[in-house]
Amino acid sequence: YLSAGTNSYQDATHYRIYRKLGEAFEGKLKTFVATQVNKIDENQTISDTYSYDLASAYTDASGTIPQFNKVTFYPGNNASLYGYVENYFVNGETATNFPNEGGNITTYYKRFTGLSYRSNTYSSTALVSESISDWKSITRFQGYYIRPIVNISKQDGLEIKKTIAYDELYSGLPTLETVVSKSGGSDYNTVSIEYGYWWNYYDPSRLKNILSLPAYQRKTVSGTITEASAIKYKDWAPLSSPSPQFIYNWTHTGSSNFSYWGSGQTPPAADWLLSNTILEMDNRGLVTQNLDRSGIVKTKIYDATKPLVLAEIENSTLQEIYFNNFETVTSNYSTDAKTGLKSSTASLVVSKPGTGTYTLSYWKKPSGESWSFVSIPITANITIGGSGELIDEVRVYGSKVLLTTYGYNKFNNLISVCDPNGKVLYMEFDDFNREKIIKDNDRNIVKYNYYNLKN
Secondary structure: OEEOOOOOEEOOOOOOOOOOEOOEOOOOOOOOOOOEEEEEEOOEEEEEEEEEOOOOOEEOOOOOOEEOOEEEEEOOOOHHHHOEEEEEEOOOOOOOOOOOOOOOOOOOHHHHOOOEEEEEEEOOOOEEEEEEEEEEEEEEOOEEEEEEEEEEEEEOOEEEEEEEEEOOOOOOOEEEEEEEEEEOOEEEEEEEEEEEEHHHHHOOOOOOOOOOOEEEEEEEEOOEEEEEEEEEEEEEOOOOEEEEEEEEEEOOOOOOOOOOOOOOOOOOOOOEEEEEEEEEEOOOOOEEEEEEOOOOEEEEEEOOOOOOEEEEEEOOOHHHOEEEOOOOOOOOEEOOOOOOOOEEOOOEEEOOOOOOOEEEEEEEEOOOOOOEEEEEEEOOOEEEOEOOEEEEEEEEEOOOOEEEEEEEOOOOOEEEEEOOOOOEEEEEEOOOOOEEEEEOOOOOEEEEOOOOEOO
8 A cells, every 4th residue: 555645546456565674764866664564455555574583683793783594474453363473584684494305505595695495374373384494505516596496385284395306417497396295194195297308419518508498398286297398499590599399299199208309310100299490580580470280370470570460361371362551651541540550542563472362351440430441352453543543451362261460569569459350459658558348349348447546
């Protein structure tokens, strides 16, 4: 709750909690320590409070500013009713109550400053749940990186333990995640996920220093392999950098080990299903055309300077369709548009992209009239528009082609979607770029979002 005077307030969408530094208010610009947060709900005020334990605090290098290791959160106005939560942090403490799950907080505690390692939730008198996190400092070359390795949560007799193993020699990325669920002290479910990366299969000597691209993943549940996937890469021109080409999923027959990594290797047998093929990629690394497992070609058209999708096409390549929404024209346009921000005031010669019969669809607005939709078959080039008539959303496509287009405002907010039937959905935004209104093709309001904002 933020207050700037009588009847002048706004409901906060989030709170920013600052660490308490002694009794002083310090931080960037002018910030204040949160010891109490008041939430206004119509006719009542609910107060959440934060208590900072000075007895367990350590000081910084100056010896004057406390670094708190324990912060207690009391939700609501009544601790006996709502309980409380104790949160423990690594802030200079060398205590023996750090987790002992394979981490090294005790040895390198200064490296973990500010990290949380325990959270206990209580009712008015009893422990209800607890969460424990262990961390590890992994040394690599002249530096180190901090990674979470274990998280244990306990509640209502159930315990869930998540363990993460990493490639500690090179990348610092996870290689195995294991989640063990227990009830009554006995394991009843174990889920593990293995990870492999591009460099493991294409560049084991790490000559390119490309370490983070995912290439292989396998999931095991209670000892049974349930799913696996693999990504085959290639160097796409003109980037000459590895990007996905084929995506495979294991079919639960045969081996779940994938070996089709190199260009000269034999594709996998029937135990691996090709689910996606990347056919084209632009010079920004954006996928412009792919083939899905059903054999359907899907094409995307992007903005020339931004990664915004202007059109999505099914059952056709880019060369087999024509599309013009006039958003990039700098002359002969009107801001009275059916889609996006602009329509054309000039005539347009529409050329067929191939032989045979195509469908031409577009929106037109003769002088003094309303927008109307046109859809006709064409067997030759045709001229449309001009003579005071506005045109917008011009499409030429073959049979069975589905084309959806998108329009944006100057803030890159999506303001119009034109479906394969030429019907348009409109979105409007408020001054904070939040979606406010959705309208149908006839600009009737179908949804209105209200935000709790006053003055």
